[in-house]
Amino acid sequence: MTALQSRVTERFAGRTAIVTGAGVGGLGAAYAEALAAGGARVVVADVRGAEAEATAERITAAGGEALAVEVDITDEGGVESMVDAAVGRFGGVDILINNAAVMFRFLDEPRTPFWEVPLAEFELVQRVNVTGSWLCAKAVFPHMKRQGGGKIVNVSSNMALGTDLVWPAQMAAYTTSKAGVIGLTRALAGEAGPHGITVNAVAPGVTNTETVGEHIAADRMEAVAQSQALRRQAWPEDIVGTVLFLCSSDSDFMTGQVLRIDGGFITH
Numbered sequence: 001m002t003a004l005q006s007r008v009t010e011r012f013a014g015r016t017a018i019v020t021g022a023g024v025g026g027l028g029a030a031y032a033e034a035l036a037a038g039g040a041r042v043v044v045a046d047v048r049g050a051e052a053e054a055t056a057e058r059i060t061a062a063g064g065e066a067l068a069v070e071v072d073i074t075d076e077g078g079v080e081s082m083v084d085a086a087v088g089r090f091g092g093v094d095i096l097i098n099n100a101a102v103m104f105r106f107l108d109e110p111r112t113p114f115w116e117v118p119l120a121e122f123e124l125v126q127r128v129n130v131t132g133s134w135l136c137a138k139a140v141f142p143h144m145k146r147q148g149g150g151k152i153v154n155v156s157s158n159m160a161l162g163t164d165l166v167w168p169a170q171m172a173a174y175t176t177s178k179a180g181v182i183g184l185t186r187a188l189a190g191e192a193g194p195h196g197i198t199v200n201a202v203a204p205g206v207t208n209t210e211t212v213g214e215h216i217a218a219d220r221m222e223a224v225a226q227s228q229a230l231r232r233q234a235w236p237e238d239i240v241g242t243v244l245f246l247c248s249s250d251s252d253f254m255t256g257q258v259l260r261i262d263g264g265f266i267t268h
């Protein structure tokens with residue numbers, strides 16, 4: 001077998017991944033299941049413990065290895081316990097996907113103008129989406145450094161990119177947090193790079209997950225699709241491949257980058 005063949009067939013064999021917000025029904029669960037299918041041992045982390053268990057059970061039933069952890073990523077002690085559990089069970093941490101987030105008021109219509117968003121809500125969105133991602137990176141860093149490398153993938157949004165000002169409007173807390181994730185990615189990439197750790201981000205567009213399906217009407221989803229160069233709706237499997245690329249050795253010489261995955265969203 002050539003080196004390239006073995007990289008493809010054993011993509012994540014022997015690797016341990018932590019995926020936050022991986023409770024069943026969302027994008028995180030899709031990342032966790034795909035990593036497990038590629039041979040990774042996966043820590044399925046979520047503040048909703050039962051949903052984390054459900055994803056872990058699906059992985060185990062499919063012949064993979066998974067550990068469910070109930071954790072609030074804004075709690076530093078809880079995050080450290082999550083990483084300790086990963087290291088205790090699987091011996092290390094090679095991959096972190098910072099996927100957990102809250103999307104307050106992002107999805108509901110009518111949306112809320114920034115002058116009506118309560119302070120506590122604005123702060124909570126930053127605390128989960130930005131501070132939580134930083135805490136998870138902070139907790140895995142010593143282990144990745146000791147191992148001589150690692151892959152961190154942060155999850156931003158296309159709301160934080162581009163020139164369109166229609167979509168980010170009335171989603172101030174969420175849009176701000178996802179721009180913060182890009183800043184975090186760039187800062188961590190510079191500091192972690194000398195230790196062989198890559199830090200990149202993905203910026204998906206609106207994607208059909210359970211949460212999105214509960215809040216966004218089908219006709220609005222179709223309107224989004226018609227605003228894209230690729231005129232069809234996005235599903236988790238449309239996002240998974242790019243995230244796995246950033247978790248794999250195929251992306252070993254790129255860091256600090258943001259990959260937009262939105263079918264070429266143009267604007268209204």
Ligand SMILES: NC(=O)c1ccc[n+]([C@@H]2O[C@H](COP(=O)([O-])OP(=O)(O)OC[C@H]3O[C@@H](n4cnc5c(N)ncnc54)[C@H](O)[C@@H]3O)[C@@H](O)[C@H]2O)c1
Pocket residue numbers: 020021022023024025026027028045046047048051071072073074098099100101102103128132155156157158203204205206207208209210211212
């Ligand atoms: N679905 C989309 O349209 C879309 C588009 C762009 C970006 N994203 C991003 O992708 C990620 C996943 O989105 P999704 O649609 O699957 O949403 P989701 O709501 O299904 O998933 C988010 C998960 O994070 C968990 N979570 C929330 N707060 C947490 C906390 N404090 N600690 C631990 N876990 C916590 C939730 O329980 C949930 O399982 C998010 O970062 C989101 O911002 C989603």
